[in-house]
Amino acid sequence: MNDSSHWYDSNGKAVFEVPAAKGGMRSTTIRDARKMNLYPSVTTVLGVLSKGSLDRWKLEQVALAAYNQKVALHLPQEEYVKTLIDAAFEQVEDAADLGTDIHKALEDHFQGRDYNPALAPYVQAVQAWTTQNKVRYVQHELRLCSTVHGYAGTTDAIIDCPRGLGILDFKSRKTEPGVAVEPYDTQKMQIAAYRQAALSDRALGCNLYISTTEPGRVDAVWYDPHELTKEWECFESCLKVWRHLKGYDPRGLESPAAA
Numbered sequence: 001m002n003d004s005s006h007w008y009d010s011n012g013k014a015v016f017e018v019p020a021a022k023g024g025m026r027s028t029t030i031r032d033a034r035k036m037n038l039y040p041s042v043t044t045v046l047g048v049l050s051k052g053s054l055d056r057w058k059l060e061q062v063a064l065a066a067y068n069q070k071v072a073l074h075l076p077q078e079e080y081v082k083t084l085i086d087a088a089f090e091q092v093e094d095a096a097d098l099g100t101d102i103h104k105a106l107e108d109h110f111q112g113r114d115y116n117p118a119l120a121p122y123v124q125a126v127q128a129w130t131t132q133n134k135v136r137y138v139q140h141e142l143r144l145c146s147t148v149h150g151y152a153g154t155t156d157a158i159i160d161c162p163r164g165l166g167i168l169d170f171k172s173r174k175t176e177p178g179v180a181v182e183p184y185d186t187q188k189m190q191i192a193a194y195r196q197a198a199l200s201d202r203a204l205g206c207n208l209y210i211s212t213t214e215p216g217r218v219d220a221v222w223y224d225p226h227e228l229t230k231e232w233e234c235f236e237s238c239l240k241v242w243r244h245l246k247g248y249d250p251r252g253l254e255s256p257a258a259a
Helices: 030-036 042-046 052-068 070-074 077-110 117-132 187-198 225-246
Strands: 017-019 025-027 136-146 151-161 164-173 204-211 218-223
Touching: 042 151, 042 187, 042 225, 052 077, 077 117, 077 136, 077 151, 077 164, 117 204, 117 218, 136 187, 151 187, 164 187, 187 204, 187 218, 187 225, 204 225, 218 225
Parallel strands: 164 204
Antiparallel strands: 017 025, 136 151, 151 164, 204 218
């Protein structure tokens, strides 16, 4: 699988790819980051943690693929294993692609652009939630960088509403009727990291879960300022672990790409 690390310069500009020696572009590596003084994304930093719920779901896809691929049992072991993994992670990639498409459609809608009409059920559900909760989108797709703490990232939106000013992050999720959505282990830390870089410690946060199995359903999970302060402390610990494991600390460095 490809390296999923994402990098930014000190101005918050994404540097996800760099020119390849043989032409074209390739994914940015930590070796490139050291040369260019780049900052790891929030999700890259959180990669030091095991994500129990997500990892279990991926294992379930492998198990389901094994159950559904009985016809492949006659294959040699190596080919059988490859067939199972390919089948399992096709489901994972399909879910990720749909999530990306929904995010793009929401960004286009709230910025007044046309979007893929096939995604209208998801967009309309979010719009209804927005209206009902009197949410105003202050900024969309805000790229940010904390040179003090040494990380960067992109948050879906800064919002203002009767609850207060805060960070909003959209998440697509498979849901079951009548079963409440619970945040995955690191999602509160992700919100806390964005808040630390963009707003004050009095700001709140929200994950808006958009169901991909029950079109029209959205579930909001709100985080108060005190809760996010505790989550920020946890994220700081992840930063320390990440810097130790990678042997790289971008704090205080000026990015050549931003100079």
